[in-house]
Amino acid sequence: IFFADLRVVLPDDSSLEGNYGLGYRKILDHGLPLLGEAIWGAYAFYDNRSSTYGFSFQQFTLGAELLGRNWELRANAYLPENTSHVIDSFATTGVELDRTAVVVRTTLYETRERPLHGFDVEAGYGLEFGEKNTLWGHAGYFWFDNALTPEVAGPRLRLAYERKDPFSLLGSSLSLGVEYQDDQVRGAQSFGFANVRIPLGKVIQEAPPTYARAEIERRMMRPVIRDVDIVTFSQDMARTPGTEEGPSVTITDEYAVVDPETEAPVDVYFVDADGTHLNGLSVADGTQSAPMTLAEAQQASSLSDILFLVNDAGQIASGGAESPALTLQQRQQLMGIGDLGTRLISFEGLPEGPEYQLAIASTSGRPTLSQASTGDVVALAGGNRLSGLNISGGARGIVGSGIDSLGLADLNVRDYASSGLALDNSTGTLSVADSLLSATGVGSALQISRSDLSGTFTDSTLAQTGGRVIDLDGHQGALDFRGAVLEDQDGLGLRIQNGSNADLLFGRVHVAGTSSGEALSLLNNDQTTIAIDDLRIQTAGAQGLVASNGGSLRVASGDVRTVGGDALVLSETAVDLTLAEVAATGGGSALDFAGVTGQMTVTGTIASTGSTDAGVHIANSQLDLAANRLQVDSAAGTGVDIVETDGTLAFGRGSSVANSGGVGISVDGGSANLLYQGDLSHD
Numbered sequence: 017i018f019f020a021d022l023r024v025v026l027p028d029d030s031s032l033e034g035n036y037g038l039g040y041r042k043i044l045d046h047g048l049p050l051l052g053e054a055i056w057g058a059y060a061f062y063d064n065r066s067s068t069y070g071f072s073f074q075q076f077t078l079g080a081e082l083l084g085r086n087w088e089l090r091a092n093a094y095l096p097e098n099t100s101h102v103i104d105s106f107a108t109t110g111v112e113l114d115r116t117a118v119v120v121r122t123t124l125y126e127t128r129e130r131p132l133h134g135f136d137v138e139a140g141y142g143l144e145f146g147e148k149n150t151l152w153g154h155a156g157y158f159w160f161d162n163a164l165t166p167e168v169a170g171p172r173l174r175l176a177y178e179r180k181d182p183f184s185l186l187g188s189s190l191s192l193g194v195e196y197q198d199d200q201v202r203g204a205q206s207f208g209f210a211n212v213r214i215p216l217g218k219v220i221q222e223a224p225p226t227y228a229r230a231e232i233e234r235r236m237m238r239p240v241i242r243d244v245d246i247v248t249f250s251q252d253m254a255r256t257p258g259t260e261e262g263p264s265v266t267i268t269d270e271y272a273v274v275d276p277e278t279e280a281p282v283d284v285y286f287v288d289a290d291g292t293h294l295n296g297l298s299v300a301d302g303t304q305s306a307p308m309t310l311a312e313a314q315q316a317s318s319l320s321d322i323l324f325l326v327n328d329a330g331q332i333a334s335g336g337a338e339s340p341a342l343t344l345q346q347r348q349q350l351m352g353i354g355d356l357g358t359r360l361i362s363f364e365g366l367p368e369g370p371e372y373q374l375a376i377a378s379t380s381g382r383p384t385l386s387q388a389s390t391g392d393v394v395a396l397a398g399g400n401r402l403s404g405l406n407i408s409g410g411a412r413g414i415v416g417s418g419i420d421s422l423g424l425a426d427l428n429v430r431d432y433a434s435s436g437l438a439l440d441n442s443t444g445t446l447s448v449a450d451s452l453l454s455a456t457g458v459g460s461a462l463q464i465s466r467s468d469l470s471g472t473f474t475d476s477t478l479a480q481t482g483g484r485v486i487d488l489d490g491h492q493g494a495l496d497f498r499g500a501v502l503e504d505q506d507g508l509g510l511r512i513q514n515g516s517n518a519d520l521l522f523g524r525v526h527v528a529g530t531s532s533g534e535a536l537s538l539l540n541n542d543q544t545t546i547a548i549d550d551l552r553i554q555t556a557g558a559q560g561l562v563a564s565n566g567g568s569l570r571v572a573s574g575d576v577r578t579v580g581g582d583a584l585v586l587s588e589t590a591v592d593l594t595l596a597e598v599a600a601t602g603g604g605s606a607l608d609f610a611g612v613t614g615q616m617t618v619t620g621t622i623a624s625t626g627s628t629d630a631g632v633h634i635a636n637s638q639l640d641l642a643a644n645r646l647q648v649d650s651a652a653g654t655g656v657d658i659v660e661t662d663g664t665l666a667f668g669r670g671s672s673v674a675n676s677g678g679v680g681i682s683v684d685g686g687s688a689n690l691l692y693q694g695d696l697s698h699d
Contacts, residue, residue, distance in 0.1 A: 017041050021059065021240050035244050037061035037077070041236055048084075053232045055083040065246040071101040073131045073246045083238060085231045086142040086150065092242045094160070096131035103127040104253055105263075110371040111273065111363065116283040116302045118322075118374060120366065122269035127251035127262075132168060134160030136243060140174075148180040158197070158243070165249040166260045170199035176209075180234075187215040187237075201249065213239075275320035276365040277399065278347055284361075284374070285313040288326040288383075289333070304376075310334045310342060310385075322349040322361065324376065325405055327383035334388060340395040341387045341410065350394065352383040352405030354426045359404055382428075384408055390433070398444075402427055412438045413453070420444040427451040435463040436478075446471035446495065454479040460487040468492040474499030481505040485527075490514045498523035498549060508533045508558065515541035515567070522548040525574075529555055535578075538563035538589070550574050551595075557581060559604070563589045571595060575620075578604050583624075586612045591639075599623040606648070609634040618643040622667075627651040631673070635659040646671040646694065654678040658688055666691040673697070 021037040039059030047053040061077040075096035082089045105126040112121045138156030145151065152175070159169040176193025191211040198204040215237075255262030272281045285302035291309035292300040300308040302316060310332055313323050323342075325332055335341035344350060353359050358377045366372040387393045387410030394407060396416030401423040407413045413429040413436045416422065421444030429436040429452065436453035438460075439446070446469040453461040454477065461478040462485070470493040478485050478500055485504045486497075488511070498521050502510070506529030512520065518541065525548055527535040535553045538546060544567035551574035553560045559581040563569055566589035575597040576583045583600040584607050591614040598618055600606045606624035612634070622643045624631030631648030632655070634641075639661060646667035648655040655676035658665065671694025673680045680696050 017236060021061070023244060033063065033065045033244060033246065035061050035063050035077075035242075037240065039240060041083075043232060043236065048082075051084055051087065053085060055081075055232065055235055057081045057083070059240055061242070063244075063246055065248075067129060067248060069101065069103055069129055069250070071129055073097065073099070073248060075131060075246050077242060079240065079242055081240075083235050085235065086144060088140045089138070090241060091135065091137045093135045094133055094243065094247070096133055096246060100128040100130040100164075103129055103250060107268065108371065109269075111361075111366070111374040113284060113303075113374065114270075116285055118273040118282040118284060118363070119270050120273060120372070121267055124266040124268050125253070125257055125263040126266065127253050128264070129248050129250045130162050130165055132160035132162045132165060132247045132249055134158065134168070134247065136172070138172070138241070142178070150178045150180075152176045152178060152193075158199075160247045162249065164260065164264075165251075166201050168199045168201045168247060168249065170197060172197040182212075185214060187234075189213045273363050273366065275347055275363075278319045280319040280321075282320050282322065282363065283317065284322045284324055284376075285317050286324050286326055287313045287332065288328050289330050304378075314342065317345065317348065319345050320347045321345075322351060325350070325352045325383035325385060326378060327352070327380040331384045331386050331408070333386045335391045335393070335410070337389045337391055340392040340415070341385060342393070343395040344397050344400050346397045347399035348397065349401045349403075350385075350405070351401075351403050353378040353380065354404035355382055382406055386410070393432075396422060396439075401425070406430065412436075414438070417441055421446070423447045424451050425449045427453075429453045431455055432459060433457060434459040436461045438463040439467055439469065440465050442467040442469055444469065448473045448476050448500070450474070451476045452479070453477075455483075456481040458483045460484040463487045464491055465489040466491075470494045472496040472499060476500040477503065479503040479505075481529075484508045484511055485525075486510045486512070488512045488515065488518075488520075490516075491518050491520075492516050494519035494521075496521045502526065504535075505529055508537075509535040509553070511537040511539075512541060512544075512546065513537065513539040515544040517542075518544040518546075518567075520544065520546045522546070522551075524550045524552075526552045527555065528553075529558070532557045532581075534559045534562040536561045538566040538569065540565045541567040543567055546570070548572065548574070551576070553577065553583075555579070555581065556602075559583075559585055560600075561585070563587070565589070569593070575599075580604060582606075582608050584608065586610075588612075590614045591616060593617065594619070596620045597623070600627065601625040603628045605630055605633055605651075607632045607634060609637050609639065611635075612637040612639050614638075615640040616642070621645040621647055623647040624651060625649045627653070629653045630655065630657040630678075631676070632656045633659075634661050634665070637661045637663070639663045639665070642666045642668075643671075644668045646673070646692070648673045648676070650675045650677075652677040654680075654682045656681040658683045658686070658690065660685040661688045662686050664689040664691070667694065669693045671695070 023035040041057035063075045065073045079092040107124045109122045136158035140154035142150040142152045154174040156172045161167045174195040179190045182190040196206040258265045286307040288307040292306040361374040384406040386408040392412045392415045393410040394414045398419040403425040406428045411434045413432040415438045417440045419442045461480045485502045502525045504527040509527035547570040553576045556579040560576040560578045560583040562585045564587045568590045570592040577599045580602040582604040588611040593616040597620040630653045631651040640663045655673040674697045
């Protein structure tokens with residue numbers, strides 16, 4: 017017989033399917049050996065499906081079958097159209113690494129629904145109970161796949177009870193059953209079914225020659241068994257991108273990040289202590305998985321590149337007695353991961369926003385770059401930036417001559433012999449943030465000479481034990497240290513000399529120790545403004561604050577205490593000073609002023625004990641001085657010596673001048689107004 021098989025299926029997921037088939041069946045004249053009478057058949061279907069996402073799919077199904085009285089074999093092949101439909105998509109643009117190259121990449125993430133081609137096979141056997149009852153069991157296997165999807169394959173089992181001619185309806189049938197299948201994508205599935213078949217045409221009631229013949233003819237009407245579905249696979253945006261289950265990843269646009277200053281492409285080279293080797297040979301390529309040695313990275317890198325140090329093999333050490341451990345090129349950056357495990361890198365010339373920052377993650381911790389000998393650690397070129405690492409040892413931690421700007425952030429520079437940061441003959445901007453420069457010895461945390469640099473220090477500490485915190489010589493430009501803590505233990509504090517048109521702002525400046533010299537030395541700073549928010553000097557053997565031709569000096573608060581040295585020695589300097597206390601004992605003067613202009617307020621006491629000269633000496637000055645109390649005791653010379661000075665000098669109640677070797681209070685020339693409220697005694 018030739019037959020048509022037309023089906024419309026309405027699954028519970030709101031999709032719509034249609035199966036439209038033609039087939040042919042024939043009873044074999046002589047049956048099959050050992051199996052008896054049988055039917056062979058073949059069929060072809062056109063299928064369409066409207067999926068839950070609203071997409072339409074089509075396929076052809078081809079099948080063949082062998083049907084016996086109580087057994088059956090079949091195979092089906094499913095051939096869908098080669099198409100797919102987009103379920104969802106979005107694009108991102110961001111900075112990424114392509115091996116070592118920094119690129120801006122636009123990436124499309126897209127999920128699609130795709131039809132799967134495949135086949136299924138099945139064998140069944142029916143166990144008869146009387147003439148009208150049969151228990152059918154089927155076992156089969158299905159396989160569906162697409163080159164871009166996971167494989168959907170597994171077993172299928174079906175058990176069904178079939179009743180012929182139920183309810184005395186000749187030619188009808190009733191089937192009740194369960195089906196089970198399992199695959200790695202959809203998992204285990206099971207369901208029950210009930211089928212009722214009622215013929216609509218005239219039933220031939222003439223008895224066949226045998227019961228077996230009757231059954232085989234009845235089997236000619238058995239429905240084609242096949243998967244009525246068009247099997248599809250839908251990617252999930254929540255799954256891992258780039259996998260078969262997750263969204264596809266397509267690069268739709270990409271361009272190299274270029275430094276606008278040098279017009280050079282930017283590369284990132286990862287560096288560790290020992291590089292990457294295989295069988296004794298270097299296989300380092302500078303990627304994060306195959307870092308280079310420092311020497312390899314210096315040879316491979318060029319202008320504007322980034323050297324990213326990795327702390328996975330101990331300290332990174334190099335250099336020699338006369339050579340730095342690392343010499344940077346123009347606008348190169350030296351970086352480490354810091355303490356947070358992630359570093360975000362921004363690039364000039366790109367738009368602002370987190371998507372235009374390169375994120376590098378590492379669990380190796382903050383790296384350390386050290387000098388193996390007595391040379392410097394890092395030599396600068398110009399436009400360099402350093403961040404996220406430790407710099408240790410060497411004569412100088414960071415050194416630059418003739419550079420044109422520098423940025424430091426999240427750095428620890430320690431244990432240098434001469435200078436933590438040394439800059440000479442340099443211009444442009446200087447930015448220091450979240451950093452520490454600290455060592456013990458006669459060196460300086462910061463040394464700048466003959467330079468015109470402007471910039472800020474924020475959330476940083478400059479500390480030196482035994483030397484100077486800051487040594488500026490011949491500096492121009494505006495530097496703001498108010499965001500930095502400056503501390504000197506057993507040292508000489510700050511020396512600023514030979515400046516011109518500089519503007520220097522300091523926040524907290526603390527100097528303590530026993531060194532000889534000057535805790536704060538300001539010499540020959542023409543038209544330079546120096547402002548200190550909080551000045552605290554406590555020294556033994558050193559002078560406190562010494563300023564000569566010092567431009568303009570402002571101190572907003574603090575105190576100066578010295579043992580064995582003068583507290584304040586100022587000449588040819590314009591001042592605006594507010595201090596809580598000024599004290600000198602053991603041989604020094606509290607004040608030694610010459611050619612000072614401006615005003616000074618001491619909210620506590622000006623004290624001098626045992627001075628080898630005058631306790632307070634003010635000469636050739638235009639000064640308004642107000643002190644809550646003055647105490648001068650045992651000065652070898654005049655207690656208070658005022659010479660050719662104008663202005664108002666006021667010392668409050670409780671003041672005393674006693675045991676002076678010369679005159680207690682001497683006023684010689686000038687037109688100063690002296691207001692003294694206290695005791696004056698002479699032994």
